[in-house]
Amino acid sequence: MKVIGVVGSGQMGAGIAQVAAQNGYQVIVEDIISAALEKASIAIDKSLGKLFEKKAIEEDPKTIASRIRFVSSISDLAKASPTLVVEAASENIELKLGLFSELDREMPKNCILASNTSSISITKIAAATRRPELVVGMHFFNPVPIMKLVEVISGLATSDATRSTVIDIASQLGKTTVQSKDVPGFIVNRLLLPMINEAVFALSEGLGSAQDIDTGMKLGTNQPMGPLALADFIGLDTCLSIMEVLYKGLGDSKYRAAPLLRQYVDAGWLGKKTKRGFYRYD
Numbered sequence: 001m002k003v004i005g006v007v008g009s010g011q012m013g014a015g016i017a018q019v020a021a022q023n024g025y026q027v028i029v030e031d032i033i034s035a036a037l038e039k040a041s042i043a044i045d046k047s048l049g050k051l052f053e054k055k056a057i058e059e060d061p062k063t064i065a066s067r068i069r070f071v072s073s074i075s076d077l078a079k080a081s082p083t084l085v086v087e088a089a090s091e092n093i094e095l096k097l098g099l100f101s102e103l104d105r106e107m108p109k110n111c112i113l114a115s116n117t118s119s120i121s122i123t124k125i126a127a128a129t130r131r132p133e134l135v136v137g138m139h140f141f142n143p144v145p146i147m148k149l150v151e152v153i154s155g156l157a158t159s160d161a162t163r164s165t166v167i168d169i170a171s172q173l174g175k176t177t178v179q180s181k182d183v184p185g186f187i188v189n190r191l192l193l194p195m196i197n198e199a200v201f202a203l204s205e206g207l208g209s210a211q212d213i214d215t216g217m218k219l220g221t222n223q224p225m226g227p228l229a230l231a232d233f234i235g236l237d238t239c240l241s242i243m244e245v246l247y248k249g250l251g252d253s254k255y256r257a258a259p260l261l262r263q264y265v266d267a268g269w270l271g272k273k274t275k276r277g278f279y280r281y282d
Contacts, residue, residue, distance in 0.1 A: 008031060009040035012140060021068045024067075029071070030077040044065060045061065082111060113135045119185045136155070140175075152167055194255065196239055197255075235270050236264050
């Protein structure tokens, strides 16, 4: 397996493409927005340059970058005959169902279709295709070139061979894998997002300032980043989306999104990407 496709050229898609190229794969990145492709190319070049300066990689960044090609349609991606495609689009169920239906029509019959979803049912995504045995969750973490973990999630119909193949690929990319059942939030976000959500409740109740809450959690529980700063880094819209998936999928009121989180999203205060969330990033 030497050609990997990536659908979506945002921060996650660009990171996945970079790591695959660093490890010798030919990579085709697809996005219908040309400006997003250009932004991804610049981000990858910048990231590779920094890694090379720090001697974290030995190969010339330009050589690595030459293994990545950018296209603006699924049909162009299909022409490269990838044997694995990783979808890294926004955390929106309708968008993902549409993408997987299209990928199923366009990709070679033996191509594995993986989703980088952080919370959405792999079984439901797979049902949008005629190859559910070849659909799997492959959840990378941000920033992909740095974070070592990949969650592998099998849907109801995912074959053992498909699961084993993506575990092997993740290993070749230098990642450690954990396997999760196909339940809302999987392992990491099932535990992480309720903590972040509770921090938002604590902030709204005046339990402490954002800085106090984050400092308390960093120094009191030895976390590298406080929950509110982490929420800003993830994106408050993504945090809200995951909480809604947990609440709807598990039916427990303890997963109800904090009203302040919803209010910030409504205001467009989404964290670092909009320069304002629980902190300002001017």
